[in-house]
Amino acid sequence: GNSVTQMEGPVTLSEEAFLTINCTYTATGYPSLFWYVQYPGEGLQLLLKATKADDKGSNKGFEATYRKETTSFHLEKGSVQVSDSAVYFCALSEGSSNTGKLIFGQGTTLQVKP
Amino acid sequence: DSGVTQTPKHLITATGQRVTLRCSPRSGDLSVYWYQQSLDQGLQFLIQYYNGEERAKGNILERFSAQQFPDLHSELNLSSLELGDSALYFCASSSRGGTGELFFGEGSRLTVL
Numbered sequence: 288g289n290s291v292t293q294m295e296g297p298v299t300l301s302e303e304a305f306l307t308i309n310c311t312y313t314a315t316g317y318p319s320l321f322w323y324v325q326y327p328g329e330g331l332q333l334l335l336k337a338t339k340a341d342d343k344g345s346n347k348g349f350e351a352t353y354r355k356e357t358t359s360f361h362l363e364k365g366s367v368q369v370s371d372s373a374v375y376f377c378a379l380s381e382g383s384s385n386t387g388k389l390i391f392g393q394g395t396t397l398q399v400k401p
Numbered sequence: 402d403s404g405v406t407q408t409p410k411h412l413i414t415a416t417g418q419r420v421t422l423r424c425s426p427r428s429g430d431l432s433v434y435w436y437q438q439s440l441d442q443g444l445q446f447l448i449q450y451y452n453g454e455e456r457a458k459g460n461i462l463e464r465f466s467a468q469q470f471p472d473l474h475s476e477l478n479l480s481s482l483e484l485g486d487s488a489l490y491f492c493a494s495s496s497r498g499g500t501g502e503l504f505f506g507e508g509s510r511l512t513v514l
Contacts, residue, residue, distance in 0.1 A: 319501040330403065330491060330505040338501070376444065380501035387432055387495055388457055389503055391444040 310377035426494030
């Protein structure tokens with residue numbers, strides 16, 4: 288079945304460091320890919336998305352490119368801030384099955400120190 | 402604010418008991434999804450309803466059931482509770498014809514003692 292694998296955390300960085308969180312997926316068909324962020328005590332919020340191969344999603348300085356050849360959707364940010372500390376989830380939509388549900392990776396905790 | 406409302410936010414109960422979690426989707430959204438988030442299992446899809454009918458089922462235990470009412474709100478019923486059912490339960494909704502984005506509520510934290 289479809290699945291998403293993320294790099295294990297926690298990831299601890301100093302402010303202004305470069306961030307990469309790896310995400311790879313296994314899917315049939317052509318799913319859409321998402322990054323969600325969960326701040327402490329809150330629900331999940333959509334960070335960015337890409338709906339087809341070679342699309343780049345971007346938001347709040349974060350970027351991820353849909354790479355079909357490597358089945359990856361790595362999240363990057365050039366300069367992290369303390370306020371970026373959160374749990375990040377990579378996800379894919381089972382669009383071909385028409386249910387609309389999302390399959391999530393296990394989440395990666397990011398801690399940014401001042 | 403995602404527009405998805407979940408109640409209660411926190412719930413503490415004992416093993417063997419039954420609880421009901423409630424979700425109101427965003428205005429106009431026909432699909433409702435339930436997810437369970439625990440430390441060891443991550444975010445697990447439980448069940449989806451679309452306009453009152455069950456659309457997809459995931460890793461939902463037989464002790465759990467859900468329904469979506471004509472006004473589109475949904476309830477997740479958890480019975481014969483066990484310690485391992487302690488988790489954060491999220492509801493999400495989506496619009497028809499959207500790009501697959503789900504909008505999540507803030508969750509209901511269930512603690513079983």
